[in-house]
Amino acid sequence: MRRTLLYLIQLALIVAVAIWLAEQPGEVRIDWMGWRVETSAAILALLVLALVWVLAVLRGMWLWLRRAPGQFVEARRERRREEGYEALGRGLAAVAAGDASEARRLARKASNLLDEPPLTRLLSAQAAQLGGDEVEAERQFEAMRADPATEFIGLRGLLAKALRDGDRERALALAERALELKPGLPWLLKQTFSLQAEAGKWRAAMGTLADAAGRGAVTKEVARRARTAMLTARAEETDDPGEAKHLLIEAVDLSPCFAPAAVGLAHRHATAGAQRKAIKALERAWSAAPHPDLMRAWIALKVDASALDRLRWLQRLTQTHADNRESRLALAEASLDAQLWGEARRLLQDLASQPTPRVVRLMARVEREERNDIEAARAWLERQPSAEPDPLWVCSACGAQSTGWAARCGNCSAFDSLDWKPPPRIQRIERPPPMLSQAASEPVPEIPPTPAASG
Numbered sequence: 001m002r003r004t005l006l007y008l009i010q011l012a013l014i015v016a017v018a019i020w021l022a023e024q025p026g027e028v029r030i031d032w033m034g035w036r037v038e039t040s041a042a043i044l045a046l047l048v049l050a051l052v053w054v055l056a057v058l059r060g061m062w063l064w065l066r067r068a069p070g071q072f073v074e075a076r077r078e079r080r081r082e083e084g085y086e087a088l089g090r091g092l093a094a095v096a097a098g099d100a101s102e103a104r105r106l107a108r109k110a111s112n113l114l115d116e117p118p119l120t121r122l123l124s125a126q127a128a129q130l131g132g133d134e135v136e137a138e139r140q141f142e143a144m145r146a147d148p149a150t151e152f153i154g155l156r157g158l159l160a161k162a163l164r165d166g167d168r169e170r171a172l173a174l175a176e177r178a179l180e181l182k183p184g185l186p187w188l189l190k191q192t193f194s195l196q197a198e199a200g201k202w203r204a205a206m207g208t209l210a211d212a213a214g215r216g217a218v219t220k221e222v223a224r225r226a227r228t229a230m231l232t233a234r235a236e237e238t239d240d241p242g243e244a245k246h247l248l249i250e251a252v253d254l255s256p257c258f259a260p261a262a263v264g265l266a267h268r269h270a271t272a273g274a275q276r277k278a279i280k281a282l283e284r285a286w287s288a289a290p291h292p293d294l295m296r297a298w299i300a301l302k303v304d305a306s307a308l309d310r311l312r313w314l315q316r317l318t319q320t321h322a323d324n325r326e327s328r329l330a331l332a333e334a335s336l337d338a339q340l341w342g343e344a345r346r347l348l349q350d351l352a353s354q355p356t357p358r359v360v361r362l363m364a365r366v367e368r369e370e371r372n373d374i375e376a377a378r379a380w381l382e383r384q385p386s387a388e389p390d391p392l393w394v395c396s397a398c399g400a401q402s403t404g405w406a407a408r409c410g411n412c413s414a415f416d417s418l419d420w421k422p423p424p425r426i427q428r429i430e431r432p433p434p435m436l437s438q439a440a441s442e443p444v445p446e447i448p449p450t451p452a453a454s455g
């Protein structure tokens, strides 16, 4: 409306000027290079106006001609970009739909049309992965890793592949670099921690774990258990007795029920001649949670004692949790060694209703040694294969079983995967754990075939 009004005003002005000029009297004569022009002033003014108009039109045409190729190229580029993004979007949809060949075709189209390697490489890598072309996928992820804008995505793709390939060393290096780029990602913190712990990089793993716990990536309980295991492992590996003791004291304080830490601490104290401290460490741990590893370490403190003295020694530890299964078994065995058959039988009575191989062997000993009843002893031993298995350290990752605890499974290297529990009833594979303190690595006492001499 305003533009129309403006236009009308302009038109009126031009018409008014033209009329005014036409009404003005006057002649113009121009002599120039042998030419003579004679006209009225009004016509000349109109001619000048017409010339200005023509020049303006020509200038406009010239500018348009100069810009035209650029505009053409820009329009074409815009069209290609639109097509490229469309191919990219459809390619991602094809990946989501699991259509590998369509995804690959669209990835190629998108990367031809778009000058955006970060986006098209990701689609190309995903399409290649979907089609099972691991080499191409890895090539794309490597290219992404080399570009600072896409380094993290590249690292993530390569990390996933390294984990699939079981190349834990490469996975660890990739995860650590990725964590430098994005230190707060919960999944990455957990993954890096797990790889560091598996590799036995305890210091780095402890730092990552603390970070993960601080950011809520792992629960406090998980962090506590993992830290206890790492402290114990570090103490087993260090050559510095002072450092080992320091680490184990922290482990025991963190998890009083974790027998391996208490066993390690008692062993360190005993080696340093601090017998009382060793005794205290084991008593404290036993009162928190009885465990046969504690019992073995306790017996190791009085290895040269007579059978009767050993029984009294065990009675001291088992004052707390006297009715516990481990207390009863250890006392029954010591009673047998001391030829106190009645006491052994009494202690085993309750356990004999649901016997484990350990109970079965002790019952057979009672029958044989007290009454020389070979038949009854054999009857007990025949129950051994069908008996509920005794607990062992069982790897929750691979199922491997071990008589001693280790921070990393001796079979699959999984970190903190060993739990003390009855193993499933399959053939037992005995593997010596890779890292054990002396006290913990003592073999389970064998049941002697003949009555032990009393001391």
Ligand SMILES: [Zn+2]
Residues within 6 Å of the ligand: 395, 396, 397, 398, 399, 400, 409, 410, 411, 412, 413, 414, 417
């Ligand atoms: Zn394992």
